Amino acid sequence: MVNYDVIVVGAGSMGMAAGYYLSLTGKKVLLLDSHNPPHDKGSHHGETRIIRHAYGEGEEYVPLALKAQELWHELEKETGSRFFLNTGVLNVGKETSSSIKNIISSSKRFSIPIEIMSADEIEDRWPGITVPSDFIGCYEPTSGVLRCEECIEAYRELAKLNGATILTNSRVTSITAKAGSVEVSTDSDSFTAHSLILTAGAWSNQLLSMLDLELPLNPVRKTFAWFDVDEEIYGENFFPAFAFDTPNGLYYGFPSIQKAGLKVGRHDGGATINPDKAMTRFGEELGDQEDLTQFLTSFMPTTENLMYGKTCTYTLTPDEDFIVDLHPKYPNIAIAAGFSGHGFKFSSVIGKILSELIINRRTNENIDHFAIERFK
């Protein structure tokens, strides 16, 4: 049986980044994934993810968002590729919206530039948007969009170059933890290691049940779609990424990037799924398309026809905060899960944190908010 220093189970957004940071330390690292990341079976497909720094979900995320942004720039330098598009992000909602309030307070506390705009100012600046007069906008010009699948590919290539072993189409079927070691099996092989990082997204609880742990994780079906648009209005050079807190729900989206169409999705809601069962495709559930078009009709009425849509999975925790911690019983096992539909932007810094946690049992970043203990 081949022995490693660290095995990473689940080489998606968080796991691949962790594998990359571990590969920099000279440790002997194995990454195992059921599929061939990046792939469209988990939570990281669909080409793009928003990165914002003045954070609507709470101020405790801001230092991590800023660190993550720095690490994405480092990845760009390292590879000579561009993963971040500085489109800016426009947040829109009522002044009383908790996300708008959090954005304004975190921008003040961390000196993050934002422009607070009235409904008229939003409409004057972006003629593709219509908003009710009691809404305001918070535009963050330094934020934007990450090319998510390309980020994972880049970490994969670099980790390999640094000597990590990456086995794809290798589903982990058993994990046994012993004092100071772990044994991990797939259908065809078994491996041992001193330590383990578990980053299995929607499948996390299946694996955690082998380690005497169950976390309150709820995988849900999400939809998003691309719409035909006038490039002069909604193209990436003019139009920002956006997040709208509306009376009907929370909607987010992206300008038309390389003429791909305007992409829009809904953040709240979604039905619980079994990640092992094939999900119904976009359009197969009642309301998939109508939900997005009613948002566009109200707020971006000059968008045109649906081009195509997709489905993806969020793994929600009850408070929608992440779980990043050591296993309560096995200090040689680190867990990162429950990214609740807003984790990708942080995957660079979470990967680094996981590599530090598993080697030093500690990290300098503040991850108190993500402790497992809060669910007791």
Ligand SMILES: Cc1cc2nc3c(=O)[nH]c(=O)nc-3n(C[C@H](O)[C@H](O)[C@H](O)COP(=O)(O)OP(=O)(O)OC[C@H]3O[C@@H](n4cnc5c(N)ncnc54)[C@H](O)[C@@H]3O)c2cc1C
């Ligand atoms: C539609 C949509 C839009 C989103 N928009 C944003 C956004 O704008 N900004 C943002 O920051 N975040 C966004 N997110 C959230 C973000 O993409 C996720 O939080 C993040 O991808 C979760 O990463 P993960 O590593 O936990 O899961 P994944 O990336 O899915 O990785 C888990 C991996 O584990 C593997 N695995 C599972 N079981 C096993 C096993 N038994 N053996 C081996 N491997 C296994 C899987 O194959 C997979 O590759 C969005 C998510 C969705 C679905």
